[in-house]
Amino acid sequence: MVIKQALRDYLVELNLAKASWEHNAPFAEAAMAALESGKLTPEKFSELQYGKDSDVSKRITPSKVFGGDSIRVKKPSERYSNVKSVGKHAKTGLPVTDEHGKQVETVSELEKFQAGCWLKYTAAKSGLPVQMAEHEREAVEEIFAEQAFCGKIGGVYENDIPGSRVKALISDSTSGGVELNPTFFDSAVITFPLLHSEFLPRIDLRDMPRGAAVETASIGNPTVFWGGGLDGTSTSPFDTSSLVAEIAATVRPVTVAVEVGRDFLSDAAADVGRILVENIGQRMLAELDKVIIKGDGLTQPQGIFNASGLTDIGNPTGGNGAAPQVSDLERLLFGVPKQYRNASMRCAFFGNDVTYSRIRGIAVGASDARRVFGMDHGSYSVLEHPFLISNDLGNAYCGFGALAKYRLWRRMAQEVRWTMEGRELALKNLALLTVRGRYAGKVVDGAAFAFTDNAQA
Incomplete structure (x- = not known):
């Protein structure tokens, strides 16, 4: 269909099209968008396209021109792709799986757009001069209408909160509504560190909907007796007093801070969502990997090297502080019982990059410079x-274990806060975005890990 000049001029006048456009196609798209949004009525369309008194204008409708029986205004979410792909680890290139063996999916274009709209909305609520486009405001309304929320209301944590209830509370600081977030936002932030980190994709990551402490239990294996009950021989009774052991961990808060240019918040919501979610996720990557391996258990989740019950293989073969030998790696490997050394337990060695380079540098012999473990050093x-590499560890530390036996609990509902106060932020035209998460973690079975802290310094 050829768009007549009168309709073109009208679209330009409404700032829905540009006079410099030479081809018909963009004007047709602009006309369709104007009809969908209500900025151009069907009657006005017929008048401009075919003339006010034309018989054609009485018979032709926009739906006949553009196809279809009716014109429906698209939701903002329908303009973005919700297609996901399988996430791959940045180092290995292999698909990442969660604790249930399910492949983790990437964040879709739609989720990035929704995250961006939500961040811009919270920034505007905090007093930042954020300009939101009409379809971005509509997207926020759609989030309230269709998404579930989680967070605190009146000091009490709730999950699956209807958006209609949240909308009434979101600006009420006394109710705790400022701590509410869409559930999808939590998932989007955690996906990025999960796809790029060393340790996080291998441990047992669990969501916890509420509470400041974890209280669960492990169940041991009962003892089996043979030969009892014959010729008057009694069977020893099984003592269940230690069969069930408590697993307790305290939830620790962690805050990520990102400086954001105020002008940046005027960009497209999809770009804002992609960049900020990735930046927050990358910062969380470093911290979560660090606490999984060496968290102090006081202000942080307890890390593997601060857990009790692990198998200490002692000094290296050559003595305290000696260079690593193949036998040291074998002692670490076989220091973990065979039942843990299977694919489902996600076993791995771990240390820093210096330790790895020393291990891969072990020569075949004094006069043979070939490497025992081959020359594919980049295979890690x-x-x-x-x-796995943790450069937060010292050179003397090296371990092996079933990482599925380290559990990290993620408290849902991250808190999002914006501030633009302070001299430095004002002078640099910046705003400060802080996202506060809460985690608890610990080794749930010490027998699944072996280590040494006396390797070469």
Whole structure:
């Protein structure tokens, strides 16, 4: 269909099209968008396209021109793709799986757009001069109408809160409504560190909907007796007093801070969502990997090297502080019982990059410079198992274990806050975005790990 000049001029006058456009197609798209939004009525369309008194204008309707029986205004979410792909680890290139063996999916374009709209909305609520486009405001309304929320209301944590209830509370600071977030926002932030980190994709990550402490239990294996009950021989009764052991951990808060240019918040919501969610996720990546391996258990979740019950293999083969030998790696490997050394337990060696380079540098012999473990140093693997890097560890630390036996609990409902106060922020035209998460973590079975802290310094 050729768009007549009168209709073109009208679209330009409404700032829905540009006079510099030479081709018909963009004007047709602009006309369709104007009809969908209500800025151009069907009657006005017929008048401009075919003339006010034309017989054609009485017979032709926009739906006949553009196809279809009716014109429906699209939701903002329908303008973005909700297609996801399988997430792959940045180092290995292999698909990432969660604790249930399910492949983790990437964040879709729609989720990035919704995250961006939500961040811009919270920034505006905090007093930042944020300009939101009409379809971005409509997207926020759609989030309230269709998404579930989680967070605190009146000091009490709730999950699956209807958006209609949240909308009434979101600006009420006394109710705790400022701490409410769409559930999808939590998932979007955690996906990025999950797809890029060393340790997080391998541990047992669990969501916890409420509470400041974790209280769960492990169940041991009962003892089996043979030969009892014959010729008057009694069977020893099984003592269940230690069969069930408590697993307790305290939830610790962690805050990520990102400086954001105020002008940046005027960009497209999809770009804002992608950049900020990725930046927050990347910062969380470093901290979560750090606490999984060496968290102090006081202000942080307890890390593997601060857990009790692990198997200490002692000094290296050559003595305290000696260079690593193949036998040291074998002692670490076989220091973990066989039942833990299977694919479902996600076993791996771990240490810093210096330790890995020393291990891969072990020569075949004094006069043979070939390497025992081969020349594929970039594979980051030893004895058919991955070697994970934590440069927060000292050179003397090295370990092996079933990472599925380290559990990290993620308290849902991250808190999002914006501030633009302060001299530095004002002078640099910046705003400060802080996202506060809460985690608890610990080794749930010490027998699944072996370590040494006396390797070469």
